[in-house]
Amino acid sequence: MTAATASTKATTSAPDPADSSTATTVEFRALSKSFGATVALDGLDLTARPGELLALLGPSGCGKTTALRMLAGFERPDSGQVLVDGQDISGVPAHRRDAGMVFQSYSLFPHLTAADNVAFGLKMRRTGAAERRKRAHELLELVGLPQHADRFPHQLSGGQQQRVALARALALRPKVLLLDEPLSALDAKVRVTLREEIRRLQQELRITTVFVTHDQEEALSTADRVAVMRDGRLEQVAAPAELYDTPATAFVAEFVGTMNRLPGVMADGDVEVLGQRLPVRGAAPAQGPVDVLVRPEALEATADGEGRSRVLTAAFHGSVTRLTLSLPDGATVKADVPSHRAATLPAGATVTVTLPQRPVLVDGPTA
């Protein structure tokens, strides 16, 4: 029996913690928090919509965990509020918040079996032993581990431990599911399968979920919307494709996916780059040198004996081949071309590089 069929059975016998009509809204409103001189959150405004998986993405130290811990009740904001379905929950102690949390690692109680870990919350609520056992079994089936019910945490792999932790977080049918880099301690392959499973479960249960990660690929592939944070503030929140295609700021553009910086010059509100003149999207200086931000797949490289750019290296990546190009002014950029065209662009070839006629993001020059 596969995990999927098992889980269908389990969820039909157990009412959903939240179906779409009753799913919960979470709102961070002007949240600020400092630890001594360190500002962890600096006026964070962000809303998780009912039933969505919202990823909090950002570099290490930008305040993701702190925001999540405020929702769980482990930290108090210096100012601002956390609202759940419109209610300010600042006064609710952690053990009475309706939020199931999965920690980064090693959070299972070491002296309890997988089943007892899952049933721990029910025991705290004085649920009867038979009912506890039944519910623990359902949840372990839901996460694909029914046969490991009697194992102790140290007898489980890292991935299995996180599945048990996920089952435990769901045991009390919380309104919100909180995930703090739950996959970061796992190896790459387990990470991918488990994130897909988290996503499947989350959609099945329609539970509002806040998923903290510093891995942009993880965020883009799993979330309904991704909130990019920087220095304790929200930089941009958008659906993955929108975030990737039209990042609002240079920070988002470079944090999500690969980004080239091409030297350009501002002229009358447009930018001149590679001999082309392109409109500018977002903030830009009125004049002077800037960096133009362009994704590798947006750069067009065509073989041209007269071309003034040169292919330095060509690396095969399956359907695309990534070229490293040196531009006429000496800058080095990356360009992705369909692999079937890469044969005409070997290392050493001279090429012409062009940009599509679309608005681009610019940033103050770094060099």
Next chain:
Amino acid sequence: MTLRTKAPAGMLAALPLVLFMLVAFGLPAVAMLTGAFSTSSDAPGGAQWTTANLTDSVQGAYLTGLVSSVKLSALSALLAAVLGLPLAQAVVTSRHRALREGVLAASGVLANFGGVPLAFAFIATLGNAGVLTEHLGLTGAGWSLYTFWGLVIVYLYFLLPLMVLAITPALEGLRKQWREAAQNNGATGFQYWRYVALPVLAPSLLGGYVLLFGSAFAAYATAAALGSGSVPLITVQIADALSGNVLVGQGNIALALSLDMVVVAGLVMAVYVPLQRRSARWLD
């Protein structure tokens, strides 16, 4: 091939340890056993095999001494364990690093602050003419240092720091995530301690208790220096018998009493080991 050449080499490496064990533990053990089961060699006719020492050692005043030693050790170890745990927890969770390190360093010193200096410190403060006794009028309130409870208080002085030292590593091993996961699952602070922290600590607590018991049971100099004749203790009786300027053959009684102590220690281990194994079941 390699196995055959390696095995003797491994044994050879263990040889110094084996020799040390033989000399340090084996010889005294043999001497104690033979001595406990024989009459004094000074007696007319030389040493003879006998069980009289052993039967004498568990009768009358000696039995009283053995029982009160066990009682004193069990009780003071229990008190030290019960008081030491919250103290150690306070130390571990303290935000003031200097305080933490200070308490731990002081514990290291105090845990070894037994014997004559400790006894005199107590005599000077809480003895019949002690500073505190007179100041606070403790004698009128029924206080005497030279009683069972007086000794318990004195023993706590080195047992409590010993408990702090013994349990601190285990407390430091309690992960923050466990407390938070418990809270996240609806546990109150009390429930966290009842259902997570104490069960996780149980093996270390048991081990700590046995350490304290042994330390109290074997303590001699403190009680001897207090001259607490009113509380007979087996270690003091052994010393009295060994220094036996009085009666012939007392040395062999001392050895029989020592054997009694070994038996008590063995019994404690017989209870401790299965308990320990059960409490640490989740570790294998």
